Amino acid sequence: MKTLHRHLLAAIAAASLAACSSVPLDSQAPVESRTGTTSGTGAGAGGASSSQTRVAPVDVTGTSNVNFTNLPRIVYFDFDSYVVKDQYRPVIEANAKALTTNRKMHMAVEGHTDDRGSSEYNLALGQRRAEAVVKSLTLLGADPTQLEAVSFGKERPAVQGENEEAWAKNRRAELASR
Amino acid sequence: MDDVGGEMTRMAPGSSSLSQIRFSRRSACGALLALAGWPAAAQFRVEISGVGATQLPIAVVRFRDEDKTNQSPSAIIRADLERSGAFRIVDTGSTSFDEASRPDIAQWRGRAADALVGGSVTRLADGRYDIRFKLWDVVKGSELGGQSNAVEASELRLAAHRIADFIYEKLTGEKGVFSTRIAYVTHSGQRYTLRVADADGENGQVALNSGQPIISPAWSPNGKELAYVSFERQKAVVFVHTVATGERRAIADFRGSNSAPAWTPDGERLAVTLSREGGSQLFSIGRNGGDPRRLASSPAIDTEAEYSADGKWLYFTSDRGGAPQIYRMAAGGGNAERVTFSGGYNISPALSPDGKTLAYVTRSGNAFRLVVLDLATTGAQPQPITDTSDDEHPSFAPNGRLLIYATRANGRSVLMTTTLDGKIKARLPSQTADLREPVWGPYGR
Numbered sequence: 001m002k003t004l005h006r007h008l009l010a011a012i013a014a015a016s017l018a019a020c021s022s023v024p025l026d027s028q029a030p031v032e033s034r035t036g037t038t039s040g041t042g043a044g045a046g047g048a049s050s051s052q053t054r055v056a057p058v059d060v061t062g063t064s065n066v067n068f069t070n071l072p073r074i075v076y077f078d079f080d081s082y083v084v085k086d087q088y089r090p091v092i093e094a095n096a097k098a099l100t101t102n103r104k105m106h107m108a109v110e111g112h113t114d115d116r117g118s119s120e121y122n123l124a125l126g127q128r129r130a131e132a133v134v135k136s137l138t139l140l141g142a143d144p145t146q147l148e149a150v151s152f153g154k155e156r157p158a159v160q161g162e163n164e165e166a167w168a169k170n171r172r173a174e175l176a177s178r
Numbered sequence: 179m180d181d182v183g184g185e186m187t188r189m190a191p192g193s194s195s196l197s198q199i200r201f202s203r204r205s206a207c208g209a210l211l212a213l214a215g216w217p218a219a220a221q222f223r224v225e226i227s228g229v230g231a232t233q234l235p236i237a238v239v240r241f242r243d244e245d246k247t248n249q250s251p252s253a254i255i256r257a258d259l260e261r262s263g264a265f266r267i268v269d270t271g272s273t274s275f276d277e278a279s280r281p282d283i284a285q286w287r288g289r290a291a292d293a294l295v296g297g298s299v300t301r302l303a304d305g306r307y308d309i310r311f312k313l314w315d316v317v318k319g320s321e322l323g324g325q326s327n328a329v330e331a332s333e334l335r336l337a338a339h340r341i342a343d344f345i346y347e348k349l350t351g352e353k354g355v356f357s358t359r360i361a362y363v364t365h366s367g368q369r370y371t372l373r374v375a376d377a378d379g380e381n382g383q384v385a386l387n388s389g390q391p392i393i394s395p396a397w398s399p400n401g402k403e404l405a406y407v408s409f410e411r412q413k414a415v416v417f418v419h420t421v422a423t424g425e426r427r428a429i430a431d432f433r434g435s436n437s438a439p440a441w442t443p444d445g446e447r448l449a450v451t452l453s454r455e456g457g458s459q460l461f462s463i464g465r466n467g468g469d470p471r472r473l474a475s476s477p478a479i480d481t482e483a484e485y486s487a488d489g490k491w492l493y494f495t496s497d498r499g500g501a502p503q504i505y506r507m508a509a510g511g512g513n514a515e516r517v518t519f520s521g522g523y524n525i526s527p528a529l530s531p532d533g534k535t536l537a538y539v540t541r542s543g544n545a546f547r548l549v550v551l552d553l554a555t556t557g558a559q560p561q562p563i564t565d566t567s568d569d570e571h572p573s574f575a576p577n578g579r580l581l582i583y584a585t586r587a588n589g590r591s592v593l594m595t596t597t598l599d600g601k602i603k604a605r606l607p608s609q610t611a612d613l614r615e616p617v618w619g620p621y622g623r
Contacts (some may be wrong), residue, residue: 055374055383056424060410062389110203117546118526118539118570119393119615121440121495121502123414124451124458125408126478127435131456149453150413153433156389164573 036174051146071173072080073093076168079114082128093131096140103143106178111151112158114167119153124171126151133173139150148178179425218582220606222379222593227574228601233266234349235472237291240274240313242298244476247331251299251309251338256597258342258356258378261595262579263602264349282409283319295348297324306330309337313345322348336379355575359580361385361395361404362593366611372406374421377575377618379593379606385421396439398465403446405429405439416450418465425474429436429467440483440492442509449473449483451493455513460494473511482526487532493517495538504538516550520560526571528579535598537572537581548572548583550598563600573617580615 066114068095072094084092097103111133130149138144157170215514231578238256246497259265275281276298286294297311312324313613325344336357343354347510356377360438364371367411370392386392390409398418399406405418406582414437436451441448452461460473460480472479478497478498485492486509493506498513504527507514518524523541531603532539549560568586575582575595580593587605591612596603606613 002263004536033285053333054422056422057384057387058419058424058426059387060389060408061369061387066552085328116568117523118482118495118540120451120482121479121525123393123435123437124481127453127458131453148413151453152391152409152414155393157411 003088009137020029035121071098071175075129075172076172077129077171079167079171082123082125082132084132091175092136093140096137099137099142102138103146106146106148107137107177108148108150109137109148110174110176112156112170112172112174113154114170115154115157115162116167117154119155122155123151123155126153129171129173133175179198182238211478217591218234220379220608222255222261222604222606223596224257224508224602224604225537226601228599232264234264234293235266235267235268235291236293236345236349237270237316240272241268241296241309242274242276244299245336246301247299248568249334249338251297251311251331251334251341252295254335254338254378255295255342258339258354259345260355261378261602261604262346262354263597263599264346265581277324278311283313283314283451284314285313286316286497291421293322295341295345297506302328304489306367307334307337309334313348335376339376339378352579353577353621355577355621356611358576358621359401360616361619362584362615362616363392363395364611365391365591365614370405374619385419385424386426388578393615393619394438395615396441397617397621398441399443401620401622404585405441407437413596416448418448426613427467429460429465430463430470432470438483440485442485443487443489443594445567449485449494451481451483456520463499474514476509484527484529486529487531493529493535495527497527504536517553518560528572528574530574531576532578535574535578539569539572539576545591548571548581548596549583550581562601563596563598564594564603571615572616575618576621580618582613582618584616 028035051086071094072091075084109130111130113122113126134147134149137147159166159169211480221331222332238252255265260267268289273396275296277296280512281294282397294316295311300308302308306328308326308328310326313322315322320538335430335516339357342356346354358377359374360377361374364373368389370388371384372386372392373382374385388408388410393407393492395404395406397542397601402417403420408417411608414435415428416436416439418429419426427470430450432452432454436450436452439448447464448460450461451458457483458479460483461470464471476498480494480496482495483492490504493504493507495502497503501522502525504518504524505514505516505554521540524538526539528537536551536553540549546569547562548564548569550561552558566585570584572583580595580597584591585594590608591614593606593613593616594603594607
C-alpha cells in the first residue's frame with residue numbers, strides 16, 4: 001500500500017516535471033554518489049563511496065484522526081506534578097461512569113507537558129500524567145483493558161506561549177475515545 | 179491528498195537561508211521538488227567567533243574555472259574549515275590558481291598563511307566535472323598532497339566537502355566531518371518533516387513528511403538508517419527508516435508510549451524507552467523489532483539512553499533520585515551509577531566517540547543550557563558552552579570536535595554547531611519553520 005502510494009506520487013512527479021521549466025535538469029532527482037578516481041597522495045578523502053547521498057521521501061500526512069467524547073475530557077496538572085487534583089474529580093467520575101456503563105468503550109488518555117526541557121523527558125512526564133489518570137479511572141471501576149495511557153510530551157501544546165499561563169494550560173491529560 | 183509535497187522549496191541557486199523557503203501547499207512544482215528531495219538552501223554560518231589558541235591560518239584561493247559551475251568549491255571549503263574552529267581563513271580576494279601552479283610561497287608567508295590551497299574544476303566530455311586541488315605547507319615551502327575526483331554536477335558540493343576533509347586531516351591529524359550528514363526535524367504549522375542534509379546544512383532532503391510530530395532521530399552506525407519516534411499512529415511509535423529507499427518499519431509499537439531509540443554500536447539492536455509495563459523504562463530490542471528485553475527496573479522515569487562507542491556503557495536520564503540526572507550502567511543492564519552531580523536537573527546525555535566527554539543540558543533557573551563534562555578527569559565540573567537559554571538535543575560529530583544542538587533565537591527554534599570550548603558557533607537559520615532534534619551522522623559517505 002505504502003509502496004503503491006510512493007509509485008503513484010513518483011508518477012505524478014514525473015508527469016508534472018515538464019511544467020516546472022525552471023528546474024535545472026542536473027539536480028532534479030536524488031543522484032547516487034559515484035566513485036571518484038583518486039590520484040596524488042590522498043588517503044582520507046575521495047576513494048570508494050557507498051551510495052549514501054540518496055534520500056527517498058516518504059509522506060504519511062493525512063493519517064490523523066482523533067475522536068473526543070462529549071464528556072468533560074481535560075485534567076490539568078501543577079508544575080512538575082502528576083497528582084490528579086480533587087477539582088478534576090468530576091471529570092474522572094463522568095468518564096469512569098461511561099466506561100463502566102459501556103464495557104466495549106475504549107479510551108486513550110494522552111498526557112501532555114509544557115514545552116520546557118527535552119522532548120523525551122517530557123514524553124516520560126506526560127506518560128506519568130496519563131498513567132495517573134488511567135489509575136484514577138480504574139479505581140472507579142473502569143477496566144484497564146479499556147484504557148491506554150499514551151503521551152505527546154511537549155509536542156502538542158494546547159496553547160502557544162512562553163509564560164506560566166500558557167504552560168499551565170499545556171500541563172494536562174486529555175481523554176479521547178478510540 | 180491535498181497536501182502532498184512539502185513546504186521546502188529551493189527558490190534560487192545561491193539563496194542563503196531558510197527564509198527563502200516558502201510554503202507551497204498545493205503547488206504541483208512544490209510537490210515535485212519535495213518528492214525529488216529538492217535541496218533546501220540553507221547553510222550554517224559562523225556567527226560567534228572566538229579566538230582559539232590553536233587556529234591555523236589557511237588561504238584557499240578560488241579554483242580555476244569554478245565560476246563555470248553552479249557551486250563554489252573554494253567557498254564551501256573555506257566555510258567548512260572556518261566552522262571547525264581549527265582554522266582561521268586568510269582573505270584571498272579574487273586570487274585564483276590551480277593545482278599545477280607554482281605559487282609564490284614567500285608572498286603567502288608574508289600574508290601570514292601557514293597553509294595554501296589551489297585547484298581547478300574542468301567539465302569532462304561525459305558531463306561530469308574533474309575537481310582537483312593541491313595543498314601546500316607555506317611554512318616549510320612543501321607540497322602536502324592533492325587529489326583529482328570526477329563527479330556528477332550534483333556531487334560537486336560533496337567533492338568540496340571531501341577536499342575539506344582531506345585538508346583537515348592533513349593539518350590536524352584527525353578525520354574531518356565535512357562530508358558527513360545530519361538529520362533534523364522541521365515543524366511549521368501542521369507539518370512535521372524529517373530531513374537529511376549535508377553537515378554544513380546544505381542539500382537538505384526530505385526523508386519523511388507527517389502531519390504528526392517526529393522526534394528523536396538516531397542514525398544507525400552505518401549511516402543508512404534512521405530510527406525515530408513518530409506520532410502518526412496517535413501515539414509514540416519507534417520506526418526504523420532506510421534513508422535511500424524510504425522503506426520503514428515500526429520496531430516498537432507496544433501498548434503505551436515507545437520512544438528514545440539508541441543504536442548499539444554494532445547496529446544489531448536498539449535501546450528504547452517503553453511504557454508497556456507501566457512507567458517509562460529502558461528495554462533493548464532487535465533492529466527488526468524482535469526480542470524485547472528489559473534493561474533496568476525502577477519506579478522512576480528512565481529514558482534518553484545512549485551507548486558509549488565501545489559498547490560497554492549505557493548512559494541515560496533518570497529521575498530515580500527525585501529530579502532528573504544522568505546515570506550509566508553496563509550495556510547489558512545492572513546497577514546504575516550517577517554521573518552528574520552538579521545542578522538539580524540534568525538531561526539529554528550525548529557521549530563523545532572517545533567516551534571522554536559528556537554533553538548534556540542542565541537547568542539553571544529558567545534556563546536550559548548545554549554543558550560539557552570531562553569524564554576522564556575525576557572531580558571535573560561541567561562547563562557551560564552557550565549563553566542561550568533553551569538548548570536541546572546535543573549530538574557529537576563523529577570526530578568528537580563539534581556538537582550540534584537546537585536552541586531558541588528570535589522566537590524560533592534553530593540549529594547550532596559549536597566547538598567543545600564554545601568559542602566557534604555556527605547557526606542554521608530559519609524564518610519559517612522550527613528546526614529541532616538534530617543528530618549528526620557517522621563517517622562513511
